[in-house]
Structure formats: structure tokens, C-alpha cells
Amino acid sequence: MSFDRHPSDRNAARDLDEDTAEDLLTGIWRDPETATHPVAGLLAAATAPPTARELRGEDAAAAAFRQARLESRRRGRLGRTAHRALLEIVTAKVVIALAVAGTAAGGAALAANTGHLPVLESPPRSPAPASPPATTKATRPAPPPGQPRHGPPGASTAPGTPHSSALAGLCRSFLALERPGRGRKPTVPPRSSAAEFAPLVAAAGGHAKVAGYCEKVLSGKQHKKPDDPSEKKPKGPPGKEKKKDKPGKKKEKKAKRVKGD
Amino acid sequence: MARTDKRLSAALRAAQRGDQDAFRRLYRAVQPRLVRYLSVLVGEAADQVAAQTWQEITQGLGDFRGDFQRFRGWITVIGRGRALENLRGRDPGAPTSRQQPAPAGDSGDADRATEPPSTDAAIALIAGLPADQGEAVLLRVVMGLNTRQAAEILGRTAEAIETTTHQGLRNLADRLERAGAPPRAGDEPGAEVNRP
Numbered sequence: 001m002s003f004d005r006h007p008s009d010r011n012a013a014r015d016l017d018e019d020t021a022e023d024l025l026t027g028i029w030r031d032p033e034t035a036t037h038p039v040a041g042l043l044a045a046a047t048a049p050p051t052a053r054e055l056r057g058e059d060a061a062a063a064a065f066r067q068a069r070l071e072s073r074r075r076g077r078l079g080r081t082a083h084r085a086l087l088e089i090v091t092a093k094v095v096i097a098l099a100v101a102g103t104a105a106g107g108a109a110l111a112a113n114t115g116h117l118p119v120l121e122s123p124p125r126s127p128a129p130a131s132p133p134a135t136t137k138a139t140r141p142a143p144p145p146g147q148p149r150h151g152p153p154g155a156s157t158a159p160g161t162p163h164s165s166a167l168a169g170l171c172r173s174f175l176a177l178e179r180p181g182r183g184r185k186p187t188v189p190p191r192s193s194a195a196e197f198a199p200l201v202a203a204a205g206g207h208a209k210v211a212g213y214c215e216k217v218l219s220g221k222q223h224k225k226p227d228d229p230s231e232k233k234p235k236g237p238p239g240k241e242k243k244k245d246k247p248g249k250k251k252e253k254k255a256k257r258v259k260g261d
Numbered sequence: 262m263a264r265t266d267k268r269l270s271a272a273l274r275a276a277q278r279g280d281q282d283a284f285r286r287l288y289r290a291v292q293p294r295l296v297r298y299l300s301v302l303v304g305e306a307a308d309q310v311a312a313q314t315w316q317e318i319t320q321g322l323g324d325f326r327g328d329f330q331r332f333r334g335w336i337t338v339i340g341r342g343r344a345l346e347n348l349r350g351r352d353p354g355a356p357t358s359r360q361q362p363a364p365a366g367d368s369g370d371a372d373r374a375t376e377p378p379s380t381d382a383a384i385a386l387i388a389g390l391p392a393d394q395g396e397a398v399l400l401r402v403v404m405g406l407n408t409r410q411a412a413e414i415l416g417r418t419a420e421a422i423e424t425t426t427h428q429g430l431r432n433l434a435d436r437l438e439r440a441g442a443p444p445r446a447g448d449e450p451g452a453e454v455n456r457p
Contacts, residue, residue, distance in 0.1 A: 016427075016434045021426070021430045025402060041378065042433055043402050045378045046380060046383040046384055046387060046402060046403055047294065047403060048380045049293070051380070054292060055292060057312050057315070060312060061312070061319070062288070064315060065276070065281060065319045065322075066281065069279050
């Protein structure tokens with residue numbers, strides 16, 4: 001760095017201490033003298049009001065704005081796509097966070113908190129216990145004592161999901177957002193709101209699975225599982241089973257497979 | 262500043278609902294600073310890169326969530342990305358990336374001491390800082406980002422950004438001193454007093 005201060009400079013220039021620097025940066029001057037610092041004048045010039053030349057692209061930008069409005073109207077209602085993007089990003093974060101928690105802490109912290117490992121158990125391709133499908137139920141940890149069970153018993157909700165009634169609520173909002181026509185992914189940055197869906201994503205074991213998970217949760221709640229005795233639902237061979245999407249069809253297939261075995 | 266931000270946050274929301282005049286207010290507030298920042302990164306291509314940035318902004322605007330402060334961060338991310346793209350697409354033999362805007366030619370030398378520096382001259386001075394210091398100062402001062410936002414964009418810690426920015430400001434002070442024409446010289450006879 002060529003412009004490090006030399007000791008001899010130190011008193012020559014007006015001192016620019018940390019406080020003054022911070023005042024200059026924030027524009028909130030605790031010391032009125034800051035305003036008279038040469039650097040204040042420089043920064044004021046750097047942020048001076050625009051010249052006409054700087055704004056000559058305004059009409060073009062406004063035209064782009066109108067064009068984008070038209071396109072977005074064509075795409076469908078504004079805002080939906082944002083929620084999709086948010087969900088995807090939040091999901092990714094949650095999944096990463098869980099993966100980190102899982103590997104770094106070995107799930108011990110989670111286990112200590114909840115009495116079981118609801119999330120770490122459900123993701124696909126996690127080395128599920130290699131037990132025959134019919135006995136999966138035994139490998140599932142028992143729900144913690146005192147936790148009320150909502151929804152259908154057994155496997156119709158993902159194993160060990162806590163607070164399934166709260167999740168059902170989240171599911172409804174999620175599906176409401178998910179269903180309408182899908183737009184293209186926006187370039188908007190993440191943030192804000194959709195953190196509310198994080199528990200849902202965690203419970204489902206991934207964003208891609210939320211829709212299927214929710215359908216199950218809600219159908220289970222609303223009409224007691226039309227075609228499946230649910231208790232017997234096999235977990236499927238480890239590593240292969242992706243996630244039960246539709247309660248009906250897949251289960252039949254799986255049941256066949258189980259019989260074939 | 263806070264009040265301006267509130268007004269611009271309102272303009273942002275209105276623009277998101279389709280209000281073109283509100284969008285123009287946003288543009289006028291952001292564009293000059295964006296171009297100044299970009300001019301340090303890409304020199305004369307700044308206008309073109311800024312136009313691309315706005316193109317992208319208008320396309321994502323309806324989906325953006327946040328206030329004006331966050332909007333500044335967003336537009337900076339997009340602008341910087343476009344600038345880097347622009348630099349990547351250049352001939353290796355092309356002039357250096359950190360082109361400095363031409364120093365101000367409009368003010369006569371005579372009244373230099375009493376005239377505040379022109380915007381171009383100020384930006385040129387900042388552009389002359391070591392790259393990390395210059396960009397940190399630009400993000401904080403010109404783009405109006407907070408330390409955390411600047412840190413995120415530059416991929417460094419907030420503490421590092423703080424240190425770098427302060428170094429940058431001290432460097433600017435030294436350079437002004439050396440140039441011998443501090444913009445406000447003569448304004449303040451008591452200015453030499455050391456601050457506590």
C-alpha cells in the first residue's frame with residue numbers, strides 16, 4: 001500500500017480518528033466539526049446531486065420499467081413468484097443448516113431438545129436402518145412423552161414430525177402459494193418473510209417434498225385416509241424411497257413390492 | 262437521511278405496484294451514485310453497465326422484498342455483478358479496469374482553493390485509493406450501504422470492512438493534504454486544533 005501514513009504526516013493532516021471516520025460514513029455527525037473536515041467536503045462532492053448527464057438514461061429505464069410491468073402481468077399475478085423464490089432459498093438454507101448441525105453435532109443437540117431426531121431421520125438417501133420394511137415401525141423413535149398426537153397415527157405424516165397441527169396450518173398457506181401458475185424464477189435476492197415455512201420444510205425433509213408432504217398431512221387430517229390403513233405402511237428399501245407423494249398410488253406399488261419380497 | 266429513506270421506501274413500494282413516477286424517483290435517487298460507483302469499476306462503460314443493471318432491476322422489482330436500504334444493497338449487487346461481467350468480457354490487452362474518471366476541467370485553477378472539488382474529481386480521488394479501500398468507501402459513502410451490507414457484497418467481515426473504510430478515509434485525508442488544496446482551506450482557522 002503506497003499511501004500508508006508516514007509518522008511525519010501524522011500531525012500535518014487534520015486528524016481523522018475513528019469517530020470522525022464513522023461520522024463521515026454514516027452522515028450522522030456527533031461532532032459538528034466533522035463538517036469542516038476536508039474529507040467531508042470530498043465525500044459531499046462524491047455524493048453531490050445528479051447532473052443532467054447522469055440522468056440521461058432515465059427515459060430508457062422508465063421504458064424498461066413499463067415493459068417489465070407488461071411482462072409480469074402476462075406472467076400472472078405479481079408476488080407469487082417471489083414467494084416461490086423465497087421458499088427455495090430458505091429451504092436451501094435450512095437444509096444446509098440441518099446438514100451442518102447433523103454432521104457437526106452428530107445430531108446430539110437436536111436429540112437432546114426434542115427427544116428424537118425428526119428431521120435427520122427423514123431425508124432421502126440418509127442411511128436408513130436396514131431392517132425389513134414391515135418392521136419399520138419399530139425403528140421409528142417413539143414420540144416424546146406428553147406430546148399430543150395430531151393427525152392420523154402411524155406413517156401418514158412423516159415419522160416423528162412434531163407439532164403436526166401447526167404444520168398443517170403452514171401447509172395450507174404453503175399450498176395456497178404453490179398451486180397457482182408458476183412464473184419464472186426472479187432474480188430477486190432472498191430474505192424476509194418465508195422463514196415461517198422453515199419448520200415445514202424441515203419436517204418434510206426438503207423443499208421438493210413439501211407439497212407431497214402437505215397433501216398427506218392435510219388429507220390425513222381431513223378425511224382419515226381413504227384407502228390406506230396407514231399403520232402398515234412400509235418405509236421402503238433404504239436409499240431408494242424418495243418420499244411418499246400421493247398417499248394412494250405409491251403405497252399400492254410399494255405394497256406390491258413388499259408382497260413380492 | 263432517514264426521512265429521505267422513508268420517502269424512497271414509499272416510492273419503492275409504489276413502484277412495485279406499477280407507479281412509474283415513483284420508479285423515476287427511485288431512479289433519480291440511485292442512478293447518479295450507481296454510475297459513479299460503476300465508473301470506478303469499469304470506467305467509460307459505466308453508463309452501459311448501469312443501463313443493464315436497471316434492466317435487471319425492473320424485471321425483478323415486483324418480486325423484491327425490502328425497504329430502500331435493502332434496495333440499495335440489491336442494486337449494488339446487481340451492478341457489481343454486471344460490472345465484473347463487463348470486465349471479464351474485455352480484451353486482456355484493454356486498458357485497466359480501474360479507470361479513473363477524468364479530473365474536473367471545469368473549474369479554473371485560480372479559485373480552486375475555495376471551490377469544493379467537483380464530483381468527478383472526488384470520485385477520481387477515491388478511485389486512486391488501493392482497490393479494497395476505494396471500493397469500501399464507495400459502497401459505504403456513495404452507495405449508502407451499511408457495514409454489514411458492504412461486508413456481504415465484498416465477502417469480508419464487517420470488522421474488516423470497517424478497518425478498510427477508515428484506512429481509506431485517512432488516505433483521502435492525506436491525499437487532500439498533499440495536494441495542498443484542501444477544498445475548505447481558509448474556511449476554518451481553528452481547524453488545525455487536534456480533536457480529542
